[in-house]
Amino acid sequence: MAEVLVLVDQVDGAVRKSTTELLTAARALGEPAAVWVGPGISDAAIATLCEFGAVKVYVAGDDELAKHPVAPAAEVLAQLVGEVTPAAVLVPSTADGKETAGRLAVKVGSGIITDAVAVAADGDRIVATQSVFGGSTIVHSTVTHGVPIITVRGNAVAPEAAPASPARVDVTVALSDAAKKATITGHTAAVKGGRPQLTEAQVVVSGGRGVGSADGFGVIEALADSLGAAVGASRAATDAGWYPHQFQVGQTGKTVSPQLYIANGISGAIQHRAGMQTSKTIVVVNKDPEAPIFELADYGVVGDLFTVVPQLTEEIGKRSN
Amino acid sequence: MKIAVCVKQVPDTWAEKKLREGDALLDRESADGVMNELDEYAVEEALQLIEAHGGEVVIVSMGPDRAAETVRKALSMGADAGIHVVDDSLAGSDAIATSAVIAKAVEGKDFDLVIFGSESTDARMSVVPAMVAERLGWAQVTFAQKVEVAGGDITIERATENGSDTVTAAMPAVVSVVEKINEPRYPSFKGIMAAKKKPVDTIAVADLGLEAAAVGTGAAWSAVNDFAARPPKAAGTVVTDEGDGGVKVATFLAEQKFI
């Protein structure tokens, strides 16, 4: 069976959940081989990759690779594509992932499909499912030239363990001059909370302009914590400085697709919908019965979030005791 | 400085978007065409840079005849000139071909920067800027929420999954911007009048030294096998809070096994 290269997404050396999803998806197409780019791979990281079925872990561990954005990962993948002729390359649909996939496609002369929500083998071709136009249209597409390069959306594939014992293969890549032209000179870390990552969470509780202030987000966070959820925000709320930018959901924020999305004091602008429309179940709390977000609601309450949300939090507390 | 800004005409943000039966291409006729929202931010950033450093802004767009309106809109915001690549052979181009056309259109023209939006609202791939950087061999400084230019270098703040990175490069460079970067201006009446007299170079694929066979549906390296409208979601339940709204939501969540 041919290998399927999976680009590992990691934060500070920890494998992100999206990688376990990609490894799960890759198993339907061939033998998953994880590709780690940059320094800092740990035994724990290898153990996670192994738990989700990686039969090989390619490690390009040179410090230099982490000093430049995007291009180094594309060059590592391009070299491996040349060496192992994989059945496909799967990359997470993050900003970095998509750009890496784009550069790789140009380098190796392959077609590219972005934002797949599923991948399947159909005879000798690979069919990707895309959910486009805010989830209103489902498209099946295939790369018809070169090694299929497919970016896969987070939270679209349920990760399933399938322990393998991977062989570590160290890879040395001589970066091109072009890849070194942009240099990362600093990093500002997002504030970390004890909550799940927004794009990985099964439940997301979001607040918008209706929350009214930074303090107002207290009621949103309390509800989130009662459900073990991540907190999201509309652009109106992040622009006002009530909640940090990296929690913005929408076209220019994060795309989330949780099992449950609770929108509080959010009107449902098209740019917000673009980031949450594919959530499985949507609950809305808004005092305006005409707010367009109600069009998406599986369950909606027309009311003041400052009475409805605390009552909901309290009720969840009661019921889970 | 000489800056190119790439703008894409897309269906109106609020319009319902559909694929056409038959060729599975986006039905661009049934909705008004507008400038991709994020590209307005790209135009604004370019205008602010030349206001600070001097120079000119050239708009580049690939699209059917009516994309000329989008080029004109950018000129009315204050850009100096336009390049509009129009060719029947371009219909159905994939991202690979689009990036090839844009790279050819900006290559060898002494641009210091090529600025893009970070994503289109129709296909939403977020790949074209990185592909163009790869093709040109220029520095890629994308997803910028802040841009500074000094002494031949560009420094940006790149929005990332976990915060932001500061990224520096010598120009020429390929930039893409996110919406936090600025607030795009509206064209003034004077700007609209002035735009009518600004030069727009309308060119075909052959003028770029590319073969017609290298672009369009026939040359695409990915293909749509089939598509279908997602069955509309069953209308949900909406209740008005009568003092028990929170309890009612909890009951719904319990029924759905969330609690």
Ligand SMILES: Cc1cc2nc3c(=O)[nH]c(=O)nc-3n(C[C@H](O)[C@H](O)[C@H](O)COP(=O)(O)OP(=O)(O)OC[C@H]3O[C@@H](n4cnc5c(N)ncnc54)[C@H](O)[C@@H]3O)c2cc1C
């Ligand atoms: C290029 C571009 C990119 C964008 N990207 C994004 C993006 O990524 N994400 C995003 O969210 N937006 C984005 N936007 C902005 C978007 O267009 C909207 O402006 C924004 O989503 C509005 O946020 P909101 O719903 O919180 O605010 P509003 O539209 O002002 O809605 C507030 C809602 O709260 C309700 N409300 C008020 N008080 C209460 C109360 N006490 N209880 C209950 N309900 C209450 C009101 O009835 C109203 O419906 C983008 C815009 C542009 C132009």
Ligand SMILES: Cc1cc2nc3c(=O)[nH]c(=O)nc-3n(C[C@H](O)[C@H](O)[C@H](O)COP(=O)(O)OP(=O)(O)OC[C@H]3O[C@@H](n4cnc5c(N)ncnc54)[C@H](O)[C@@H]3O)c2cc1C
């Ligand atoms: C629903 C749908 C799905 C698609 N899926 C795929 C796919 O999986 N694979 C594939 O290869 N193609 C796909 N396409 C084709 C794709 O739309 C075009 O190739 C497009 O030119 C590039 O994608 P984008 O608009 O998403 O660009 P993005 O990379 O999101 O655009 C970023 C920026 O590039 C610039 N730009 C983009 N296009 C132009 C242009 N024509 N003129 C000037 N500047 C431009 C703008 O500044 C824009 O803000 C799809 C199209 C549709 C409608």
